[in-house]
Amino acid sequence: MSSLRPDGVRDAARVLLVRPVVRSGDGPDFALVKRHAHELREWFDINTGWALHTDSDVVRLAREPATALNPTHPLRSPQNDQPFSRRRYVLLMLALATLERSDLQVALGRLAEQVVINGRTPRLVASGFAFDLGTREERSDMVAVIHVLLHWGVLARVSGDEHDFIHSNGDVLYDVSRRVISQLLVTRRGPSVVEDSGSLMQRIERVRDLGIAPSEDLRNLRLRHTLTRRLLDDPVLYFADLSEEEALYLRSQRSAICRRISEATGLVAEYRSEGIAMIDLDDQVTDIRMPEKGTDGHVTLLMAEYLAARLDQHVSIAELQSHLADLTPQFSTFWRNGASDKAVQVTLVDQAISRLVALGLAELHDDTVRTLPALARFAVTAPTITGVTRR
Secondary structure, eight states: OOOOOTTHHHHHHHHHHHOSEEEGGGTHHHHHHHHTHHHHHHHHHHHTOOOEEEOSSEEEEOOOOSSSOOTTSOOBOTTTOOBOOHHHHHHHHHHHHHHTTSOSEEEHHHHHHHHHHHTTSHHHHHTTOOOOSOSHHHHHHHHHHHHHHHHHTSEEEEEEOHHHHHTTSOOEEEEEOHHHHHHHOOOSSOGGGSOOOSOHHHHHHHHHOOOOOSSHHHHHHHHHHHHHHHHHHOSOEEGGGSOHHHHHHHHHHHHHHHHHHHHHHOOEEEEETTEEEEEOTTSOSOSSOSSOSHHHHHHHHHHHHHHHTTTTOEEEHHHHHHHHHHHHHHHGGGSOTTTTSHHHHHHHHHHHHHHHHHTTSEEEETTEEEEOGGGGGGOOOOOOOOSOOOO
C-alpha cells in the first residue's frame, strides 16, 4: 500500500510523527494507533523504511533520521523546553544503561548514585565528563533526565517529588518499564559490534551503514526512503543539500513522493525552484512553530521579515540587534516586561536566529546570518489591488 486514506489512519500517522513511542497509558492515541497498525506498518515500511513495533503495552515507530547529525533540533526538557546540554545527553545514556539492569522499581537517589559510578569510567573522564551530584545544578540535570524518561514511559512515578531531590530533601520511587527500554534504541547495527576507532562521525556512519545496494531497484528504494525521511524530518529540503543522485531522483519523483506524504499525514507540499517544504497547516507535527505567540515568537517574526528583504545576503548579528532596538518603541507595549532591556534583546535576537536556522530559513556564520530561499514566504510587500474601475 503506497497511500493512506484521509481518515483515522492519517490521524494515527500524525500521532506517531509527534510521538514515536506511544504507551497503553496514553489512552485514545494508543487505541487509535493500534487500530490502524497494519496500514501504518505497511506505509512506513514502503516509504521510509521505518519499522513499526506493536504489542499490548507499547507502539514504537523506529524513526531513524535521514541525516546523522543535526544540532538544530536538540532533545528538550518536557518541563521547561530547555535544550539538553552535553552532560545531560551523557546522563541520559548512563541512566538507560543502569535501568536496563535494575529492579522493576528504583529510587531516584539509588539511580543517581549508580549513574555517578558509571560516569567515572576512564574513557568518560578522559573526555572531560564529570558528575558527582555535589551541586544543585547537577541534581537539576539528573532530574531533567528523569522527566524525559517519565515522558517516554521508561519510568512511572510511584511516590515522591523530584523537586525535593533537587533540594536534597527527599527521594522519589519509580516503576521501571523494561518493555519500553527495549524499544528505544533504533539502529541497523548494534553499536557493540562496530569497530571502536576513528572519529565519532565515522563510528556513527558504521552503525548506519547498509552496505552497497546490489541492484538498481534497491538503490531507488533507498533514495525514496532517504528523501521521504528528510521531507518528514526537515522543515525545508534544499536541492543544494542533496547529492547529485538524490537531487535527480527527487526532481523526477517529487510529485509522487509529496503526494504520498500528503495523503498519509496531511502535510502540504510547498514547491520552490530551490527545494521543497512540507507545511503543517494545523501546526501540530512540528517542534518549532512559526509564527508563534508571545514575545519570542513576535521577535522571530520581525527578524524574519527584516531578513526576507535580504535574500541570499549575509546580515550581521549587530545589525539585527540594532533593528530590534529601532522597533522597540513601536512594539514594546506588546512584549513581556523587561524585553526592552538591551541585554534581554541580545538574547531575544540570538533565540530568533536559532529558530530561523532550525527551520531551514537561515544559516549562521560566525557573527553573520545568511538568509535562505524559503525565508521569502515571510517577506512583506505592498498590496496589489486589481479589478478596480476608474470613475
